[in-house]
Each structure stands twice: as C-alpha cells, then as structure tokens.
Amino acid sequence: MKTVSGRGRGGARRDAKGSAAAASKPKARRKPTSKAGSAPVPAARETVVDSAGLSEETELLIQLNDVELLMKEHQVGESVEAGLGFRLKEHRERLVILRQRLRDAISSEALGHFDRAWSRYGRALAPVSNGVCCGCFGRLPTSMSPGSLNLDRVICCPYCARLLYWPPQG
Amino acid sequence: MTRKLSPPRALRLAEHFRPQNIRIKLRAQTRDDVIEELTGLLGLDPRPRRLILETLLARESLGSTGIGKGIAIPHGRSVVVSRLMIACGRSEDGIEYDAPDGKPVQLFFLIAAPPTEVQNVYHPALARVVEIVREQRTRNLLLTVADAEAFWETLQKAEGE
Numbered sequence: 001m002k003t004v005s006g007r008g009r010g011g012a013r014r015d016a017k018g019s020a021a022a023a024s025k026p027k028a029r030r031k032p033t034s035k036a037g038s039a040p041v042p043a044a045r046e047t048v049v050d051s052a053g054l055s056e057e058t059e060l061l062i063q064l065n066d067v068e069l070l071m072k073e074h075q076v077g078e079s080v081e082a083g084l085g086f087r088l089k090e091h092r093e094r095l096v097i098l099r100q101r102l103r104d105a106i107s108s109e110a111l112g113h114f115d116r117a118w119s120r121y122g123r124a125l126a127p128v129s130n131g132v133c134c135g136c137f138g139r140l141p142t143s144m145s146p147g148s149l150n151l152d153r154v155i156c157c158p159y160c161a162r163l164l165y166w167p168p169q170g
Numbered sequence: 171m172t173r174k175l176s177p178p179r180a181l182r183l184a185e186h187f188r189p190q191n192i193r194i195k196l197r198a199q200t201r202d203d204v205i206e207e208l209t210g211l212l213g214l215d216p217r218p219r220r221l222i223l224e225t226l227l228a229r230e231s232l233g234s235t236g237i238g239k240g241i242a243i244p245h246g247r248s249v250v251v252s253r254l255m256i257a258c259g260r261s262e263d264g265i266e267y268d269a270p271d272g273k274p275v276q277l278f279f280l281i282a283a284p285p286t287e288v289q290n291v292y293h294p295a296l297a298r299v300v301e302i303v304r305e306q307r308t309r310n311l312l313l314t315v316a317d318a319e320a321f322w323e324t325l326q327k328a329e330g331e
Contacts, residue, residue: 059221066225066248069285073247074232080293084300086243087233087270094231123285125249167218167250 057110057154058165064102065125068118071095110154110163117162126162136160181294183302184326187256192318196259196278201267202227204259205244208280211257218250222282236269240313241303245281245296254291255282258321260313277303277312302328 073079074088082088103111117124126135133140138159142148146166149155155164191211198204209223225246229235236242257280264274279299283292303309308328315321 059217062221062249063224065285066221066246067228069247070225070228070232081296084293084297085237086235089233092232095228098228098231123249127249127252129252165249167252 055153057106058163060102060106061110061114061125061154061163062165064099064106064114065118065123067095067099067102069123071099072122107154113154113156113161113163117156117160121160121162124163126157126160126164127167128164129167133157133160133162133164135162140164181291181298182326182329183256183295183298184322184329186254186291186295187258187322189318189322191256192258192321194260194315194318194321196261196265198261199265201230201265204261204265204278205230205280208244208257208259208278209282211259212255212280212282214250221250222246222248226280226282234268234270236267236275237300237303238269238271238273239303239309240264240269240273240276241279241309242267242269242275242277243279243281243296243299245283245292247283247285247292249285251282251284253284254287254295256280256295258325260321277309279303298329 071092074081074092079086079088106114114124121135123135126133128134128140128146131140131142131145132138135157136159138157140157144155144158144164156162157164191213193207193211196204196207198207205226206223209219209226212219212222214222225248226244229246230244234242235244259278259280261274261276261278264276267275269275281292281295281299283295302325303312305328308324311324311328312321315324
C-alpha cells in the first residue's frame with residue numbers, strides 16, 4: 001500500500017531531528033485493538049519480515065526488478081556483453097517464464113506500483129539509506145522509519161513513488 | 171581562478187575486492203554450486219545473497235558466462251548490491267560450464283553491481299577481467315599461486331602491466 005505522507009519537506013526536516021532516536025529505539029509494532037464488548041479483531045495476516053527488513057513480497061519485487069533489468073540489458077543486438085565476447089542466446093523463454101511466475105506471485109496493488117515506477121524511471125525499487133530514498137534522495141519522514149512501518153506491505157517513496165526497501169546495515 | 175581537473179582514473183579491479191573474497195580451492199562440482207559458493211564470498215547477508223544468486227543464475231540462462239580457456243565470469247546487476255563487488259575462485263579439477271571451447275573452467279571471477287552507478291564501472295570491470303585473463307602468463311600464474319593473497323597480488327600486478 002502506498003504510504004504517502006501529507007507533510008512536505010519542511011516536515012521532513014523536523015523529522016530528521018528525531019531520526020537518530022527512532023533508530024536507536026525502534027517503536028514496537030502496533031497490535032490490532034478492539035473496542036470493549038465488540039468482537040475481537042482477527043489477527044493480521046502473519047508478517048514474514050526478517051532482520052534484513054525484507055518481506056517476502058519485497059523479495060519478489062526485487063527479483064522482478066532484477067529480471068526486468070536483465071532483459072532490458074540484453075535486448076538482442078544491443079548488449080554490451082556481446083561485444084565483450086559473451087555468447088548470448090536469442091531464446092529467453094526461461095526468463096520470460098520466471099518473470100511471469102514472479103508477477104503471478106505479487107499482489108496486483110504492488111504490481112501496479114511497480115509497473116508505474118518502472119515505466120517512469122526504468123528502475124522500480126530504491127533502497128533507503130539513513131532515512132533517504134536512494135532513488136530521488138528525498139529525506140523520508142520519521143514516520144517511515146522501518147521500526148514504525150508495517151514492512152509486509154509495499155512502501156512507496158512519497159516524493160518519487162519508487163518502491164522502497166531497507167537493506168541490512170553494515 | 172581555474173580549477174585543475176584530474177583525468178579520470180583507470181579502473182583498478184584490486185580496489186574492489188580483497189584476499190578474503192578469493193577461494194583457492196573451490197568445493198563445488200557444478201556450475202550452479204560454484205556460483206553459490208562464490209556468492210558466499212561477497213560477504214552479504216543470507217537473504218540478499220540468495221537474491222543475487224537468483225539474478226546470477228537467471229543471467230546464466232541467457233548464455234554461459236564461460237569465455238573459454240578455463241575462465242568464467244558470472245556477473246549480474248541487482249538492487250541488493252550497493253557497489254561493485256568481486257569474488258574469485260579456483261577449482262583444481264575444473265567444472266563443466268558450457269564454455270565456447272568446451273573445456274572445463276578452473277578460474278572464476280564473479281562480478282555483482284547495482285543497477286545504476288555514479289561512474290559506470292560494471293562493464294569496464296567485465297572488460298578488465300577479460301583483458302587480464304587473456305594473457306597466458308597471468309592465467310598460468312593464477313592457476314599455480316599457493317594462496318588467496320598471492321592470487322590477489324598477481325591480479326594487482328597484471329593490472330599494472
């Protein structure tokens with residue numbers, strides 16, 4: 001889901017102050033609550049996010065991005081690698097099948113964001129480094145720190161709409 | 171006041187990896203296993219490592235990255251990599267790699283790069299490896315050196331020549 005903050009860059013500047021504190025003390029993910037007397041809220045779909053902050057869907061999107069990039073770089077007759085002496089097959093069925101398998105496994109909402117960003121920039125994903133989108137170099141609001149986000153959902157940059165992911169530190 | 175601009179520096183492969191990214195005795199016996207083993211030398215976390223492995227195997231499906239004379243250069247771009255990364259390996263017995271000359275591959279140079287770079291070093295790095303290993307003397311040295319440090323130093327010297 002696209003998480004677009006209503007705040008502009010002024011808000012982002014204010015957020016920069018708190019980013020160190022947010023990084024050192026990550027907020028606990030908010031649990032679903034129910035009003036007294038009403039039926040309990042069903043548990044949210046189990047999120048699969050590891051220490052690297054990559055959800056399963058983000059992994060699939062990364063793979064799709066890499067496959068699209070590979071296919072783009074190896075357009076028949078346009079490849080730089082062919083000039084370096086690498087033999088390239090003209091049949092790319094395996095890649096086409098892999099791409100379709102990945103697209104089938106990704107939700108239509110995430111795929112919509114992916115296709116829009118890909119057609120606009122030729123690269124749909126951008127890593128976040130020190131609270132900055134590495135696609136457009138816009139500083140993200142503190143509310144978009146990995147500790148306060150539900151990382152099993154696809155997060156888009158509020159400025160450039162690229163899909164964001166948080167690579168492991170180090 | 172005019173500012174002097176220094177000429178662009180030539181790409182130095184040895185600046186992009188260290189002896190710890192080299193394995194002199196690869197254990198793998200198949201193409202996919204050797205790529206997996208080399209990916210492990212990049213020093214990435216498990217999940218990014220798996221993602222770059224998928225990309226490298228997808229690249230192999232487009233055509234073997236074996237270039238003949240016992241050399242293979244598996245390579246690919248992925249968003250999980252933030253800079254140019256290189257890993258090297260040597261197989262004692264050689265591995266069937268669908269190389270153009272049909273010979274088993276003994277020397278491997280894995281290159282991984284991000285999708286976009288400020289300075290394009292990915293293709294120059296590929297070209298540099300091809301250029302270096304074209305020299306038979308360098309190939310023979312790389313096949314005979316005793317350890318990873320000597321392998322790295324041989325590459326560094328070959329680049330300087």
